[in-house]
Amino acid sequence: MWRILLAVILAAAPCGPLAAALLVNAGFETGDGGTPSDPLYWTEYGPDLTGERSSAFKRSGGWSAKRWTGGDYQEYGYYQDFPAIPGREYRLTAWLYSPSSDPLSGSSYACLKLEFLSPGGAMLLQRESLRLTTSNAGFEEYLVSAVAPLGATKGRVVYAVGAGSAPHGGAAYCDDVTVEDLGPLPASDDALLEELQRRAFRFFWDEAGPLGLIKDRADNFRQDRYQHSSIASVGFGLAAICVAEERGWISREQARQRITLTLDTLATKVPRQHGFFPHFLDTRTGQPSPGTEYSTIDTAILLYGALFAGSWFEDRYGDASIRQAAEALYHAVQWPVLHPGSSIYSEYWMMDLLAIGSPTYPLPPSVWDAFSRNFQDNLATRPADRSYPRFFYPVLFVHQYPQLFLDMRFRRDAHTADLTYYESTRNHTLSNRQYCIDHSVFAGFAHPRFQTYSEHCWGLTAGDGPDGYRDYGEALPWLPEPQGTWLLDGTVLPHAPGGSVAFAPEVCIPALRWMAQTYGHRIWGRYGFSDAFNVDRNWWADDVIGIDLGAIFLSIENYRSGSIWRWTMRIPAIRRALALTGFVTGRQAALEDFESAPPGVWGSGCESEWGTGFLSYEETGSKGQLPGSRVARITASTPGGGAGICLGSLDLTYTDLLVFFIRGQQGGERLTLALRDCDGREAAVPLTEEHLSQGSIGTEWQVVSVPLRAFYGIRRPCAERLAFLLQEPGSVLVDGVAFSGAHPDAPAVPLSSPGYVRSLPSGVSVALENLIVTDDFGPFFYAARPDRASGIRVQPGGGFTPGDRISIRGTVGSVDGESAVFAAEVSRQGRVIPLQPVAMSAAGIGKTGPDPLGLRVRSWGQVSGLEQDGFRLRDGSGRELAVIAPSLPKPAPGAFVIVTGVAGRRDTAQGSQPVLRIRSPWDVEVVQ
Ligand SMILES: [Ca+2]
Ligand SMILES: [Ca+2]
Structure with a gap:
């Protein structure tokens, strides 16, 4: 799988690998004719009698390279140089074999090394593969990768056999050495985010055992022998596998099979206590790792991933099997037994909501209001801390994790009078960065200073460090330093900014780019960034950790598409919990009806971007289908001209459709729509008959409906402009421009005209105000405008009386050949005299x-x-x-x-x- 994925990436990379072979005599087929015969073009180091070209064992051709163990603490081998370019990534692979007839023993080992040297021969970087230390069953592939550091002009491939103290002995054979030039590090922000996601996904896909259990950690540069899965890593991986399927990195069937295998393993092979899973599992057996605990929060993260995958496959493909398997795991968890509710603000609140929403063993909704939020404005003693109001906890991942899944951008509850949970996490990210910057300079003896930190090199959260796995974080704001100082030793964790890309992209993305460019040769490996590094201590992590890659993957995905949020916010248990805990959404409606003049969303700067064209207003006096009485005229005086609507960073995460009314001046006009995101990316869609209710633009009003997926590649959570461009000079009239969809979080289009609603395509979410019930037939009823201009069928009915004044929120659909609103909510606001016939x-x-x-x-x-x-x-x-x-x-x-x-x-x-x-x-x- 690794090779297939790699080939896909390389094919897509702007600067692909160098096709030319970088090594000669890589299969050791040519000898130098000496006694013993050494491979030609390879340089030997160490005594001549510790190595030779051998025909005894080979993977290809007739020969391989054999090396024996030398003396105590000696290492000897063959090497060959190749030209290297700084900033490009190289991957060395070769096959090693130590036969049982002469096995490596004691302290002996065989390995590969990838080295980079300056023109003067100084060693700039050396990285070693996993070591072979005993006999193996046959030739096995070993790999090591590295980015060539600044100043390197050549790389060196080494096959070495060495030993420590006695005893030692035995020999190993090496064959088929290759060095691939994988190309430069991603140059643009887009390419970097894409590559971080691809590589994180590759971890989740390739580092799963035979039962579908994903490892807790893995080496970023070489194979390892780590065999433990963490269930939280599995949870993040399940979500990443869904996204990978959409991107085409794997097929839908591959994704479905893997997820099904994983959930089946969890259901049938892994022991549980009250429904909770062990934190760590053996990837080979599914049995708990020695000494592991049954973890509440890790079970919750696993369930978020599983329920997300269920929501994804059911909503997108109508496949309920994964949802059912995930719910079976979820429904078995007896939340009150092991998790009676949070006591302080931490990532545990994602578990509180999952527990409150449980249909089987719920926590009471009151636990939501019971834990302390630690709102920092009330706590901060340092003025600097007051510039970032937030619910305080020192470690950043605590703030990221719940909102990698849950979209809290527009949601408020009883505790968010001052700021939303989203704003809190955003402020924590900004503060985390500032705290590192503050500690990059000397500011008094009580104030530690670290050269690792800078404006682009920051990030404190949980992860690996020079002294082991630690929780890095900011000082407690209510205590002066040094008393309040949390753990701080100069370590930077790239997943701190990586996991906050969805919260503060303007500082996180430049940090990721800077770290890749500056320290790529130290920390950029097959799965993206290594977990951490510390320049002050010259310490660079070799490992990646699954949950940290998960934070990077999910946060980037929400930044790019909002997909993790979108399918999490469909999960019924989550919706139930949010309703029970009193959350309300403040999502902005998305309708431009051109009634207020000048409408705020139309910016004067929009037109110039799209050539010659302009926008004017016309009164139609219409009371029928169109919203209001005023429409917009888009005029183009040259081909491709038109005008644009400024959307103001509109969130389209939950919308599926762009709908509006159109009428041509002459008929036959041809229109192209161009949607632009906040990063300036643009996607254009020419209107075709499939978008127009009458097949082509005529001189009568009709509805245009364009699925948003047609605008592929733009950032869903942040849309900036919509342009209407005429392919020839002319003009069209436009009204009622709306973005909507059938997702429960889709912004409802606020409307006063049932006639407009009836002309909308199915799936649009609408809110109708001030309607009068015409009559109620039980399964459905009818309601109309007070002026009797239009009416509509509403499902379900029952209990309404003619003359009831109501408002409705629901989704447009059709039933029995008739347009209808499928109401999610009907509220009654009194009675009036029933409408006259x-x-x-x-x-x-x-x-x-x-x-x-x-x-x-x-x-x-x-x-x-x-x-x-x-x-x-x-x-x-x-x-x-x-x-x-x-x-x-x-x-x-x-x-x-x-x-x-x-x-x-x-x-x-x-x-x-x-x-x-x-x-x-x-x-x-x-x-x-
Ligand atoms: Ca060979
Ligand atoms: Ca209008």
Whole structure:
């Protein structure tokens, strides 16, 4: 898998690998003719009698390179140089074998080394592979990778065999050495973020054992023998695998199979206590690692990843199997037994919400209000700390983890009067950076100074350090330094800014770029950044840690697409918990109806970006489909001209559709839409017949609906501008520009016109205010504007009375051939006199004249036939109208009647037909 992924990356890289072989005689097939014969083009170091070209064992051809153990504390080998370019990444692989007939023993070892040297021969960087220390079953591949440091002009590949103190002995064989030039480090921000995600994903994919359990950590530059999985690493990995499937790094089926395998292992092979999982597991057996605890918070992180994957596969592909498997694990957790609720502000609040939302063993919602938030404005003694108000905890990951999954950007609860949880984490990130900068200079004896830190080199959180795994963090703000100083030793952890990309991208992305460019040769490996480094102590981590790669992956994904937030916020248990704990959303609506002049979202700077064009306003006086009475005219005086709407960093994470009304000046106009994100990336979509309800732009109003996925590649959480560009000079009228979708968090488009709603495509989330109930038929009801301009069917009904004044929030859909709002929420705001009926001929309903749908209508004619659920009415024109009156007495055929009911539609064999629905015997008056 590693090789396949690598090939994909290399094919996509702007500066690909050098195709030319960097080594000669890499298979040791050519000898120097000496006795013993050494491989040609390789330089031997150490006594001549400790190595030779051998035909006894080989992986390819007829020969390999054999080396024996020398004396105590001696290491000898063969090496070959190759030209190297600073800043490019090189990967050395070779195959090593120590046969059981002459096995490495005692302190003996065989290894590969990748070295970089200056023109003067000074060693600038040396990195060694994992060591082979015993006999193995056959030739095994060993690897080591490194980025060539500044000043390097050549690289060196070494095959060495050495030993420590006695006893030692044995020999090892090496064959098929390759050095690949993997190209330079990513040059642009986009490429760096993409590469960080690809490499983090590669960890989650490649470092999983046969049961789908992902390792807790791995070596970033070479193989390792680590065999422990952490369940939190698995949780982050499950989310990353979903995203990788969308990006095409693996197939959907590969993702589904891996996730299913992992969840099946967790359900059937791993022991649990009250539903909680052990923190660490043996990747080979699924059994708990020695001494591990059953961890509440790590179980919660695992469940977030599993439920996320379930939400992803069910919502995107209609596949409920992963959701069911994840819920089975979740429902088995007896939260109150081991986690009665948080006591302080920490990452545990993500677990509190999961526990409150549990349908099986819930915590009471009151635990949400029971823990101390440590709001720092009340605590800070240092003025500097007051510039970053936040819920305080010294270590940054605590602030990142809940919101890697949960979108708290627009949510507030009883504790967020001063700032949201999102703003708190953003401020913690900014403060974390400032704290490092402050400690990069000398400021008194009580104030430690570290040269590692700078404006682009910062990040304190939990991770590896020169003295082991530690919690690095800021000083406690309510104590003066040094008493309040948390652990600080000059160590920087790249996943601190990496995990905050979604919170403070303007400082985090430059930091990641700077670290890669400056210390890439020390910390850039196959899985991205190593966990930590410390320039003051000249210490550089070799390992990556799964949860830290997870923080980087998820945060970048939320920055780029909002996808982790989007599918987490669909999880029913999460929605239940947020409702129970009193969260409300303050998401801005996204509708431009051009009614206020000049509308704030239209910026004067927008037009110039798109050539010659301008925008003007026209009064239409329309009360029907269009929102309001004013529309926008987009005029282009040259091809490609037009005008743009400024969206003001609009969040499109939860929206799926762009919809608006359009009318051409001449008809036949051709329009291109261009959506631009906050980073200036732009995607253009020419309107085609699939987007236009009438197939092409004409001189009548119609609805345009464009799926947002058509604007591929722009940053969903931050949209800046939408342009309407005409392909030829001309003009079009536009109104009701809205972004919406069917996600529960989609911003509802605030509307006053049911007629507009009925013309919207299915899936749009809408909010209708100030409607009057026309009549309630039980499973559904109708409501209309007070001025009777238009009405609409609403599902479900029951309990409403004509004259009820209501507002509705729901999703546009259709049922029985009729547009309807599927209401998530209906609120009643009092009663008015029921709307008077509109008089219309039977032939006119749904055919000509004003649109009566959803209105009370009075019509007349002769009963021309009886139906199972009503009768047919024929008026003077000879046309028939179906009157739906289930379980009511039917008038005699041939009778002349006046009927008062609600105009609707229903599906028939001939398509959707207008009908009149009645509910009471008094609605039919027999005239003769
Ligand atoms: Ca060979
Ligand atoms: Ca308007």
